Amino acid sequence: MPNVLVIEDDARVAAEIKSALLDHGFRVDGAFNGTSGLSKALGGNFDVIVLDRMLPEIDGLSLLTKLRGAKISTPVLILSALSAVNERVDxxxxxxxxxxxxxxxxxxLTARVDALARRKIAAEAVNELRVGDLCLDLINRVLYRADKPIELLPKEFAIIEFLMSNAGTLVSRKMIFESVWGYSFNHESSVIDVHIGKIRKKLDPDGLNPCIHTVRNTGFILRAAA
Incomplete structure (x- = not known):
């Protein structure tokens, strides 16, 4: 039974959300402003946080930034009346x-909370990913090749995690972009290729056989090195 924290300052909306989640089988705690919401989120063991964007005392995005800065990785569903693409991107x-x-x-709402809770459980069940001589430590967030650690930037780590999770499968640039950045893909952007190029330089030094292969005009495949 997943634990959900609902941070919503509108008492009526908060009560309706809580009722819907309880009916769905979740345990629910609540907070009505950003200060108490942040305190509970930092101190509680929650599986999902439902976070209103417009909160008194500390707004939702500032609260979320503080959570991530404190290394709290609990999945967060943002609720907002601001529905424009740039607002979702922010x-x-x-x-x-x-x-x-x-x-x-x-x-x-309950379906989305359920999906986030399942994703958290699945992530906790897997501590590492292995493909050939690559090992991705998901707990300490370190990549190893042939038992040698490789330093990765956060976006590089997210990309290699996605590729290793889909090892042997062709993934498009759009799939990588939406998994890592989480918003609509700009087909004219070269950001994926730039990041892949940097990852390759770190993965394949000293003549090691490549792990990431480009499929022209389509995407990439990660395979165990030959």
């Missing part, structure tokens, strides 16, 4: 895992 960039615009149907 929320996801701040560390949100999903974004639901108000007004919403409670059946969709």
């Amino acid at each position: 929320g996801l960039r701040a560390g949100g895992d999903d974004y639901l615009a108000k007004p919403f149907e409670f059946i969709e």
Whole structure:
């Protein structure tokens, strides 16, 4: 039974969210402003946080930034009346895992919370990924090749995690972009290729056989090195 923290300053909306989640089988705690919400989020063991963007005392995005800065990785569903693409992008960039615009149907909210809870459980069940001589330590966030650690920047780590999770499968640039950045893909952007190029330089020094292969005009495949 997942634990959910609902941080929402509108008492009526908070009560309706709590009722919907309880009916779905979740345990629910609540906070009505950013200060108490942050305190509970930092101190509690929650599986999902439902976070209103417009909060008194500490706004939702500032609260989320503080959480991520404190290394709290609990999945966060942002609720907001601000539904424009740039608003969703800001929320996801701040560390949100999903974004639901108000007004919403409670059946969709519970489905999204359920999906985030399942994702957290699945992530906790796997401590590392292995493909050939590559080992990705998901707990300490370190990549090893042939038992040698490789330093990666956060976006590089996210990309290699996605590629290793889909090892042997062709993944498009759009799939990588939406998994790592979480918003609509700009087909004219070279950001994926730039990051892949940097990762390759770190993975394949000293003549080691490559792990990441480009499929022209399509995407990439990560395979165990030959």
